[in-house]
Amino acid sequence: MTTSQDRSSRGSSSGQSLVELTSRFFLGGLAFVPTLIVLALVGLMGYECFLFFNEVSFGDFLTATEWTPQFEENRNFGIQVLLVSTLIVSGIALLIAVPIGIVIGIYLAEYAPSRLRVVVKPVIESLTGIPTIVLGYFAYLTISPVLADRVLPQVRNLIGLFNQEFADSLSLAPFNGLCAGLVIGLISVPVVSSLVENGIRNIPDRLREGSAALGMTKFETLLHVLLPAALPAIVGAVILVTSRIFGETMIAAVAGGAETVLRFNPLESMSTMSAYILNASLATPSLDSIEFRSIFAVGAVLFLTTLVLNTAGNITEAIYRQQVIADQVAKVRVADNPYVALPDIRSLIVAGQQDGFRQSSAVRRSLDWVFQGISLISVFLVAAFLVWMLGDAFLKGYQQLSWAFLTSLPASARDSEQLGIAAPIVGSLWLMAVAFAFAVPVGVGAGMFLEEYLPRLRYGWARKVNAGIEILMANLAAVPSIVYGLLGVELFVRLLAGVTQGRTILSGGLTLAVVILPLLIIATRSALRDVPNSLRRAGYAVGMSSWQVIFFVTLPAAFPSIFSGIILALSTALGETSALVAIGAKAFVSFLPENVLQEFMALPVQIYFWATSPDPVTQKNGAATIVVLAGILLFLNVVALLLRSGRSKLSRL
């Protein structure tokens, strides 16, 4: 009796260890995918760059002051041209995003009453959920004319008081770096504000209380205690947002224009690096031309820049954490007699400022009010921008909305009255299906391995691998999606053409899978990390083995937040434009795709083509498409939000 029981339990435990091994190796294999992506990215880009620099000398690339790939004679590839535009547009964006983001982040962390915070925070953060093509469209069609017709004349008048000649010379091109920079800056506000808010919230209350106990006002505590403590988070936020801004493609391409001329005036059209890649991909040059290769050379510069910025962000944070924050320390004189009588500090203070504490603390406290005023203005600016943008698209587009608009195919590429968006809707659905079929299993599996198995390997190398993967993941998530678009072109459209048949749904879906994979891994890891360890221990306590704990205890507990991560990834993929443009989504197809090996349209790409059309009816159709896309995204984000808040209620139990 007992022996048979023994045997059976031994048998089942060896069976289990087989499952254990299989699951470990299988998940481990999935966790290797991101590394493969990096290798492919570096290898393929390196290869194209190698071919490019066979034809163009590296010296010319760095020193030439023209960028003219289209000329047969006298082709020039001076990266300076694109670099200067990128720096100018990014500089404008940073001037907006950093101060506003920091102020709002501080306000949300320290000042906002909780009732106001629950409203303000989602409003601000919903900016990140809006597809950048929508914002680019808004910048070009609405903001740019307003700046040119309303704001510029005022500025001219003002400057005219001092220098008429200069004032007269000011004019705003329809495509311009200023508008692109402004809008990129505004949508980057939530990136800064949420990182800063978290950084400040993470500071323990002990520090606030310690400062308050010395008689500090809230603002003094903020300035002298909280901000220095949160400095690493703030520096990290600034560096991270810089790298995001550098890679921002659609707004730069739509609002900034395509002129590749060395210019320093942001009132004129200027093409950033990412905008160049997009525009050049659109021209679909032959895959072996120098123009095609130049895309990769620019892509490599963009990739390396974001890589350097992200790494710099990590290192700065590490250094700041340890290093002495430079305080102007006066040299303390070691008194000969330490116990000489010192004047009473209270008499000193009263002597110094006759009116004593009361008045001075009123003056000091007024800074709190000033700061709150500034914060509210910033919040208002961002919210007004959001409302203006959504309202504008709705007003322009709602007349076009009809059942027929949603369900009909375009009659022809020309007849804009009869355009319908059935083809892009179905195309987007196909793309999502393909992307999710690949990205969800790989992303969740890899996240499980990295979070549940890897930390338990205690050998030195495993710990290093773990740290390395953490950095890799952060970097992968920060790679601009246009760069993934290039990877997609080279890998899926070209190398794997035998499988994917070129510029098809399969290629597009796989590329989107690569774009969202890091998001899924990060979301899975943080969801698993939030599962309390006591739950795991309870699993082991009843005799479960590790794979059983992972699949039957940890994963179900983490499921709601993993699912909300998946939905957010879905909305990112749905709004992704630049990678699909690079892959070669069509401006027009006359059929609904029936399998993954066909050409395709996609909603955001459709918006891009229609937005840049000169025909007003087509533009209205673009606005209507925006309303449709925004509606879907809003729905998805609300679902994700509900899931998250449901989970946080659970975890509070």
Place this chain on the structure above:
Amino acid sequence: MEVIQDQDTQVKAQVRNFSFFYGKNKAIKDVNLQVLDCKVTSMIGPSGCGKTTLLRCFNRMHDLYPGTHYEGEILLESQNLLALDPIEVRMRIGMVFQKPNPFPKSIFENIAYGLRIRGIKDKNVINERVERALRDAAIWDEVKDRLKDMAFNLSGGQQQRLCIARALATDPEILLFDEPTSALDPIATASIEELVINLKGKVTILIVTHNMQQAVRISDYTAFMYIGELVEFNRTDVIFNNAAQQRTREYVSGQFG
């Protein structure tokens, strides 16, 4: 409630018919208490009886969080400090917390910070004050060569003494201590107890402690609290040897709590 009279001391602060609420929860119930000038008064009682809560009323710490309110009065000399500007109150009443909480600044700046905000600009005065405070807190010898180091790099006991120095530097009228040694080892504890004893006669001290021996060693007066009420207040030797209330006797002899 019986009023303690000592010929040679004055009353520094007086708690009168005082109650405190966290939302609807009445955490301090109608307490009357005298804090005598330049003496050490300790507050003892079982966990959760409201010692920390009462202590933090003295410097209006609760004002940092919404939903709390006070009833009754706490007189600081002759003014009701509940009616004053909390920032002014905190300028006059310093506090040392249970866990050390140095600021993310250099050792020097941790102490100079409070002085600067009080409008002291003269570098020499600041330097002297910083040194004096560090000496008074018995940490000067350990840090005098590394004043520019981050305060976080100090040990826990050193950090706690730095926090004491930080509070001392501003010359508070009353110094509040909330279990300042509960996170420290016996040696660091002894040095902080010695420091408190040395401060007697210079500043009024109110200290919360769980350690009865500590209360006996350092305090002149002791208040025993139980579930939000002040059960008994008297000279420390009376409370520990000859308490009037049954519950006090049981508590100090270790029969409950």
